[in-house]
Amino acid sequence: MLRKILVLGAGKSTSYLLDYFLEKSDTEKLLLTIGDIDPKTIPTSIKDHHNCRVVPMDILNDEARRKEIKNSDIVVSMLPARFHIKVAEDCVAFKKHLVTASYISDEIEALDKALKKKGLIFMNEIGLDPGIDHMSAMQIIDRIRNQGGKMVLFESFTGGLVAPESDTNLWNYKFTWNPRNVVLAGQGGAAKFIQEGTYKYIPYHKLFRRTEFFEIEGYGKFEGYANRDSLKYREAYGLQEALTLYRGTMRRVGFSKAWNMFVQLGMTDDSYAVENSKGMSYREFTNLFLPYSPTDSVELKLRHYLKIDQDDSKWEMLSELHLFDAKKTIPLNHATPAQILQLILEDSWTLDEDDKDMIVMYHKFGYELHGKKLQIDANMVVIGENRTHTAMAKTVGLPVAIATLLILNEKIKTPGVQIPISKEVYDPILAELRNYGITFKEYEVPYLGYNPHSVGN
Numbered sequence: 001m002l003r004k005i006l007v008l009g010a011g012k013s014t015s016y017l018l019d020y021f022l023e024k025s026d027t028e029k030l031l032l033t034i035g036d037i038d039p040k041t042i043p044t045s046i047k048d049h050h051n052c053r054v055v056p057m058d059i060l061n062d063e064a065r066r067k068e069i070k071n072s073d074i075v076v077s078m079l080p081a082r083f084h085i086k087v088a089e090d091c092v093a094f095k096k097h098l099v100t101a102s103y104i105s106d107e108i109e110a111l112d113k114a115l116k117k118k119g120l121i122f123m124n125e126i127g128l129d130p131g132i133d134h135m136s137a138m139q140i141i142d143r144i145r146n147q148g149g150k151m152v153l154f155e156s157f158t159g160g161l162v163a164p165e166s167d168t169n170l171w172n173y174k175f176t177w178n179p180r181n182v183v184l185a186g187q188g189g190a191a192k193f194i195q196e197g198t199y200k201y202i203p204y205h206k207l208f209r210r211t212e213f214f215e216i217e218g219y220g221k222f223e224g225y226a227n228r229d230s231l232k233y234r235e236a237y238g239l240q241e242a243l244t245l246y247r248g249t250m251r252r253v254g255f256s257k258a259w260n261m262f263v264q265l266g267m268t269d270d271s272y273a274v275e276n277s278k279g280m281s282y283r284e285f286t287n288l289f290l291p292y293s294p295t296d297s298v299e300l301k302l303r304h305y306l307k308i309d310q311d312d313s314k315w316e317m318l319s320e321l322h323l324f325d326a327k328k329t330i331p332l333n334h335a336t337p338a339q340i341l342q343l344i345l346e347d348s349w350t351l352d353e354d355d356k357d358m359i360v361m362y363h364k365f366g367y368e369l370h371g372k373k374l375q376i377d378a379n380m381v382v383i384g385e386n387r388t389h390t391a392m393a394k395t396v397g398l399p400v401a402i403a404t405l406l407i408l409n410e411k412i413k414t415p416g417v418q419i420p421i422s423k424e425v426y427d428p429i430l431a432e433l434r435n436y437g438i439t440f441k442e443y444e445v446p447y448l449g450y451n452p453h454s455v456g457n
Helices: 012-024 062-070 081-094 112-118 132-146 179-183 231-237 255-265 282-287 298-306 313-320 337-349 391-408 423-434
Strands: 003-008 030-036 052-056 074-077 097-100 121-123 150-162 191-195 198-202 211-216 220-226 244-252 357-369 372-383 416-418 441-446
Touching: 003 012, 003 062, 003 391, 012 030, 012 391, 030 062, 062 081, 074 081, 074 391, 081 097, 081 112, 097 391, 112 416, 121 391, 132 150, 132 231, 132 357, 132 372, 132 391, 132 423, 150 211, 150 220, 179 337, 191 220, 191 231, 211 357, 220 255, 220 357, 231 244, 244 255, 244 357, 255 298, 255 313, 282 298, 282 337, 298 313, 357 391, 372 391, 391 423
Parallel strands: 003 030, 003 074, 030 052, 074 097, 097 121, 121 416, 150 244
Antiparallel strands: 150 357, 191 198, 191 244, 211 220, 220 244, 357 372, 372 441
C-alpha cells in the first residue's frame, strides 16, 4: 500500500525536495502527487517517474484542492505564504499533517488547539532561514545548557549569494530566490533586537547603513544587516535572559552601502504606481527620483543627490545595472518603483544556466560556564550545482522533505503548530542533512560580546 504525499507548488525551491521523495519512493512505499498551476514547468524526469503523478492545481479551486488533500496522507505546501491557511484548514478538516517552510502566521497559530485535539502536526519554518538556522542553533544552545552553561549572546546571519566561481558583477550578488522579496527586504517596520542589554530599533531608511562584519574561513569577508524582528525568538529559544539577540541577513562587504542608494532614491517603494511606466526607458525611470535641471545630465544629478564621486566604486555599481540606458525600456504598465527596480535588476542578476549559488550561515553563541565567558562560532557553506539544483533549493527543500518523511514514519510525534526547535525534530534532520553535505563547522573562540567593528552601534 503506497503512502500518499501531496506537494502543492513546484517552484524554484522544490528541485531537491521532489528528488528526495522520488529517490525514497520505492523503499519507503511513497506515491508523490504534485499539484501546480503550471505543470508544464515540471521536468519530464519528475513527471514520468513511476511513483509520481502531476495534477493541474489552482489553489483557489476549493473542490480540486480539497479532493487532493483528502486523498493524501500528508501535505507539503510550497505555495506563497498567503495560501497556506486555505491548505491548513482543509488539513484540519480531513485530519492530515502539514509541512511548510514559511513563518507561522496568526491564522495558522490559531489552529493549534484543534491540531492537538486531533493529534495532527503542522511543522512550519522548516526550510533554510527559517529552518536550518533554528535547528542548528538549538542543538548547540541545548548542548551548552546541558553542560550547565547560561546563554548571554546569540547572533545569527544567513545569506543566499552567488558562488565565488560564478561571481561576475561588482555587487557580488545574483538572485537565488524570489527577487521581489530581495527588493522589499527590511520594509514593514523597524528592525528590532537587543544588544548588550539595550533594545535597538533601526528604521528602514537607516537599515543598510548599520552593518556587522565577519569572516568565514576560506570564503572571505561578509557583512550583515538586521532582520525585521529578532526578538520574537527570545521565548522560542529560551533566551529571555540573553543580553544580545540579533538575527540578520548576510551579503558581501559593500553591498549594503550600495543598496542604500536605491532606498534613499525611493526605488524600493512598493506603495504607489508610476504613471505611464510602460515604454519608459531605464534612464527615464532613474530620472523620476531626481530634481529637475534644464542643464544637468541624469548622471550628474544622481551623483550630486547621493553625494558620490565619479571615481567611487558605487558609481560603477550603478552604471553596471544600465540605469542610465536610454534604449532599454520597461514593459510593465502601472508598475510600482519596486516592481520596476526588480525588472532592471533581473536583467543583470539572474543566474546563468551553469552558474552556482552559495548559501552561507553564521552563528555566534556567547555563554557563561563555571564563572567564565566563552564563545562558539559555527558556520555552514553550501555551493549549488547549477541554476536548477541550487544551494537555495537544497537547503530549503531537503529539511522540508526529511521532516515530512519523519512525520509520516511517526518519528516526529508531538502534535500542534510548531517550529523545529525540539530535539525530537532537529537531531534526526540535522543528521540526515549531513549525508547531503549540509554541515556546520564549530570553533571555540575568545568571548568578544557584540562585534566591535560593527557600524553605528
